[in-house]
Amino acid sequence: MTYKEFKEAVISVSERMQVTDYELYYAESESTSVATYKQEISEYGTDSSMGVCYRCIRDGRTGYASTENLTAWEAENLVCRALENAGSIENGEPSLLHKKGDVYATLPEEKAKTPTGAEIVDAALELQKEMYAADSRVADGTQSYVICGKERYALYNSNGLDLEDKASYTCGMGVALIPEADEMYTGSADKDGSFESISWKEIAEKAVEDGVSGIGAVSVPSGKYTIVFTGHAFAQLLTTYDSVFSAEAAQKGMSLLAGKEGEKIAADIVTVIDDPLYKDSPVKRTFDGEGVATYKKNVIEGGTLKTLLHNLSTAAKAGVKSTGNGQKASYASNVGVGPFTFYLQPVEGTREELLTAADNGVCIKEVSGLHAGANPITGDFSLLAEGFRFEKGKKVKPVKNITVSGNFFEVLKQIEKVGTDLEFIRAVGGKCGSPSVLLRNMTIAGE
Amino acid sequence: MLSQELIREALFRALSTGADYAEVFAEHTCQKNISLVSAKVDKIADSVISGVGIRIFKGTRCVSGSASSLDRSAVLDCAAKVADALQGSAEVGDIVLRERIFGDIHPIKIVPTGVENSCKIDYIREACLAAKDYSKEISQVTGNFLEVDHRILIATSEGLLAQDRQIRTRVTVSSIASDGSENQTGSVGPGARKGLELFDDFDPKELGRKASKQAVTMLHAGYINAGVMPVAIENGFGGVIFHEACGHSLEASGVALGQSQFCGKLGQQIANPKVTAIDDGTIPNGWGSVNIDDEGTPAQKKILIDKGILKTYMVDKLNGRRMGMESTGSSRRQSYAYAPTSRMTNTYIAAGEDRDEDIIASIEYGLYAKEMGGGSVNPATGQFNFSVREGYLIRNGKICEPVRGASLVGKGSDVIMNIDMVGKNVARAQGMCGASSGSIPTDVGQPLIRVASITVGGR
Numbered sequence: 001m002t003y004k005e006f007k008e009a010v011i012s013v014s015e016r017m018q019v020t021d022y023e024l025y026y027a028e029s030e031s032t033s034v035a036t037y038k039q040e041i042s043e044y045g046t047d048s049s050m051g052v053c054y055r056c057i058r059d060g061r062t063g064y065a066s067t068e069n070l071t072a073w074e075a076e077n078l079v080c081r082a083l084e085n086a087g088s089i090e091n092g093e094p095s096l097l098h099k100k101g102d103v104y105a106t107l108p109e110e111k112a113k114t115p116t117g118a119e120i121v122d123a124a125l126e127l128q129k130e131m132y133a134a135d136s137r138v139a140d141g142t143q144s145y146v147i148c149g150k151e152r153y154a155l156y157n158s159n160g161l162d163l164e165d166k167a168s169y170t171c172g173m174g175v176a177l178i179p180e181a182d183e184m185y186t187g188s189a190d191k192d193g194s195f196e197s198i199s200w201k202e203i204a205e206k207a208v209e210d211g212v213s214g215i216g217a218v219s220v221p222s223g224k225y226t227i228v229f230t231g232h233a234f235a236q237l238l239t240t241y242d243s244v245f246s247a248e249a250a251q252k253g254m255s256l257l258a259g260k261e262g263e264k265i266a267a268d269i270v271t272v273i274d275d276p277l278y279k280d281s282p283v284k285r286t287f288d289g290e291g292v293a294t295y296k297k298n299v300i301e302g303g304t305l306k307t308l309l310h311n312l313s314t315a316a317k318a319g320v321k322s323t324g325n326g327q328k329a330s331y332a333s334n335v336g337v338g339p340f341t342f343y344l345q346p347v348e349g350t351r352e353e354l355l356t357a358a359d360n361g362v363c364i365k366e367v368s369g370l371h372a373g374a375n376p377i378t379g380d381f382s383l384l385a386e387g388f389r390f391e392k393g394k395k396v397k398p399v400k401n402i403t404v405s406g407n408f409f410e411v412l413k414q415i416e417k418v419g420t421d422l423e424f425i426r427a428v429g430g431k432c433g434s435p436s437v438l439l440r441n442m443t444i445a446g447e
Numbered sequence: 448m449l450s451q452e453l454i455r456e457a458l459f460r461a462l463s464t465g466a467d468y469a470e471v472f473a474e475h476t477c478q479k480n481i482s483l484v485s486a487k488v489d490k491i492a493d494s495v496i497s498g499v500g501i502r503i504f505k506g507t508r509c510v511s512g513s514a515s516s517l518d519r520s521a522v523l524d525c526a527a528k529v530a531d532a533l534q535g536s537a538e539v540g541d542i543v544l545r546e547r548i549f550g551d552i553h554p555i556k557i558v559p560t561g562v563e564n565s566c567k568i569d570y571i572r573e574a575c576l577a578a579k580d581y582s583k584e585i586s587q588v589t590g591n592f593l594e595v596d597h598r599i600l601i602a603t604s605e606g607l608l609a610q611d612r613q614i615r616t617r618v619t620v621s622s623i624a625s626d627g628s629e630n631q632t633g634s635v636g637p638g639a640r641k642g643l644e645l646f647d648d649f650d651p652k653e654l655g656r657k658a659s660k661q662a663v664t665m666l667h668a669g670y671i672n673a674g675v676m677p678v679a680i681e682n683g684f685g686g687v688i689f690h691e692a693c694g695h696s697l698e699a700s701g702v703a704l705g706q707s708q709f710c711g712k713l714g715q716q717i718a719n720p721k722v723t724a725i726d727d728g729t730i731p732n733g734w735g736s737v738n739i740d741d742e743g744t745p746a747q748k749k750i751l752i753d754k755g756i757l758k759t760y761m762v763d764k765l766n767g768r769r770m771g772m773e774s775t776g777s778s779r780r781q782s783y784a785y786a787p788t789s790r791m792t793n794t795y796i797a798a799g800e801d802r803d804e805d806i807i808a809s810i811e812y813g814l815y816a817k818e819m820g821g822g823s824v825n826p827a828t829g830q831f832n833f834s835v836r837e838g839y840l841i842r843n844g845k846i847c848e849p850v851r852g853a854s855l856v857g858k859g860s861d862v863i864m865n866i867d868m869v870g871k872n873v874a875r876a877q878g879m880c881g882a883s884s885g886s887i888p889t890d891v892g893q894p895l896i897r898v899a900s901i902t903v904g905g906r
Contacts, residue, residue, distance in 0.1 A: 046512040047511075049513065066492075089490075333492060373834045383832070402902070447675060
């Protein structure tokens with residue numbers, strides 16, 4: 001059956017089972033993706049997915065169940081499973097569904113037409129061609145990917161909320177492979193936005209430049225260094241630690257920022273913002289995972305922790321209003337807490353100016369192994385990194401096979417300069433961004 | 448899941464534009480995840496994942512599609528979209544499906560989906576309470592129970608029709624030790640291709656205490672000094688070093704496209720002669736085991752590296768075409784929504800002949816990595832990293848004080864040459880491995896090994 005029919009079926013089962021408080025969250029997506037190899041299309045994908053999550057409150061407790069199998073039998077089963085699960089919950093936390101009354105942002109009308117499969121294929125081939133053209137050392141194994149998709153989110157609850165967000169996006173990615181003197185180098189770059197707005201040549205050149213600039217990279221002696229993180233690398237770190245700003249993590253004793261609202265937790269120049277409606281984000285959300293209107297907020301302002309991020313339940317517990325950060329990692333997830341488009345506010349200076357201010361040190365362009373080498377509960381990180389050594393503000397040689405170590409909470413306090421070159425990476429709730437950042441006295445393990 | 452008539456119709460439509468191979472993958476999965484915080488049930492995620500993935504090959508090109516439905520119209524629509532991407536036409540002969548039953552070597556005693564929540568909760572709670580009671584310094588404990596009942600059906604234009612039902616359960620306990628201003632963590636996470644009889648394999652109290660012991664030990668540890676040194680890596684999850692440093696680079700998904708440090712190295716010495724490494728999808732009830740892979744090929748036990756010599760890659764059908772090699776039963780996907788590719792199953796370094804005490808005694812100054820965290824790798828360059836959850840300094844051949852914050856980094860092809868001592872006692876441990884075809888269960892494993900020299904990140 002269609003989602004509309006399934007929704008009616010679930011509403012009628014809920015009534016019959018005397019469930020008075022419930023919510024249905026629906027997500028669907030459609031995408032076309034293309035991958036190339038040796039300047040030909042190697043893989044073409046056409047995917048559509050959808051799923052429904054049901055949340056109900058029984059005796060003050062919240063239960064969830066989700067399904068992708070929209071049948072009359074499953075409507076019944078979905079409600080039964082959620083009720084059973086509600087019966088098992090013991091956390092004693094406030095169980096709430098959102099009420100009507102919020103003012104929701106209006107997203108601009110979608111004007112761009114959806115690219116056809118043939119147009120996506122052409123784009124991927126162009127990206128691939130431009131990568132080979134960018135440098136003669138680019139070898140077979142270099143690949144380009146283009147994905148175009150549409151998403152729809154809908155939320156309905158027994159308080160009469162009935163909301164829908166739609167979005168469409170295109171993402172292009174180039175991964176360049178460059179063999180040189182018995183070593184293999186890779187470089188990558190990606191860009192998202194509307195299909196028309198993306199320059200395939202620009203992605204290609206950036207990907208190849210990323211690979212070529214690493215040729216001949218060596219390690220550095222272990223020790224303390226002045227470090228400039230590029231926006232990309234610092235955004236990788238910021239998104240890994242975004243859970244420390246969650247009131248849920250704080251209330252459960254899993255964030256060292258618990259109870260620190262109003263306190264100085266970072267250097268004066270640090271302002272961190274969550275903006276679900278950020279202008280350049282392809283997937284803007286007007287409501288969160290439980291129907292609360294989203295809005296832009298400063299999480300850290302001038303170094304002071306202004307607020308943690310809240311959903312309805314954590315806000316009720318803390319006696320504040322939800323910040324509209326009820327996040328579902330996927331449609332099937334329980335409502336948790338998380339940012340949407342989360343970024344460190346730009347301050348002053350280009351990356352070159354930061355390098356000049358730093359004088360001598362290491363610029364880190366990329367860190368790896370974040371899921372294992374960075375711990376949000378302790379703040380500690382020890383991460384594989386690559387980038388380049390600079391002297392008197394100028395690049396002298398590429399660097400690899402080093403680790404950079406520290407503690408995120410200390411890093412926030414030690415940030416000396418923040419540039420203006422804001423870069424974004426993809427993140428669970430949307431995007432995470434940062435400009436280049438200058439830090440001193442960081443530990444690098446190398447030779 | 449799907450009628451033979453519908454499968455045939457879908458394969459027929461998928462081939463109608465000139466593909467030389469078509470495959471239908473259907474799935475119906477029930478999955479439940481129960482989380483406890485402070486020994487109380489905090490969240491339950493309870494999902495049904497259901498849909499179809501269709502692929503066609505024309506030579507070495509592949510078109511794939513998926514849809515979140517097993518309805519006749521959705522399946523045929525998916526087949527049509529996939530076929531229409533090729534823009535040709537072809538006469539398709541009759542497709543005769545012959546069902547094969549490969550047999551199930553993973554007996555399940557208690558299917559978890561039929562059992563009420565309370566049984567599962569009681570076990571996890573006991574583990575969480577024991578973890579909390581371990582020490583006054585334990586500030587928080589989270590526990591997790593995961594059950595997956597994954598039913599798959601694979602049918603191909605070659606006439607294969609096969610099904611499998613993969614039941615897995617896993618228990619995770621994570622402890623936080625705190626002195627008020629600093630936190631450290633410890634965790635355990637055993638799992639298997641088993642039902643609730645997994646509970647009989649582990650005393651929940653032991654699991655909880657083990658997680659807490661690690662957290663408390665690390666709370667009182669200093670940071671290791673960064674540098675290059677010899678490292679002894681313990682058995683079990685220590686095997687993540689092979690998984691990252693070498694395993695991913697032996698997957699055909701990278702090798703077929705020239706994106707691996709081990710391209711063209713079959714028959715050559717790529718590792719220290721002490722190293723024999725195996726990928727075995729046939730271990731009964733193993734976390735990463737499968738009866739058939741996600742293309743319907745029976746699982747195999749493969750010696751990847753024999754005394755340092757590269758013997759085989761892990762190959763799926765599509766990349767097998769690109770490489771001129773047969774599938775090794777290595778094709779895996781998280782779900783119908785991900786196109787499958789070659790992946791690991793249960794991968795481990797086989798037992799060697801060195802005694803554990805000799806390995807430790809051989810190190811004048813270095814690191815003993817007792818418990819590992821996860822890691823990652825760039826298979827093309829071989830640059831890998833993984834983190835040490837619980838580590839100790841070795842001085843003058845003796846294990847000394849605990850150290851925190853260590854991670855190990857290097858280049859895979861260098862590091863497997865540097866594994867110069869291999870112990871006798873192999874143990875495996877469970878992990879989730881992420882790559883282009885999604886997140887799948889895999890085992891890593893090894894005996895205690897020595898890496899003669901590796902970069903250790905610290906402070």
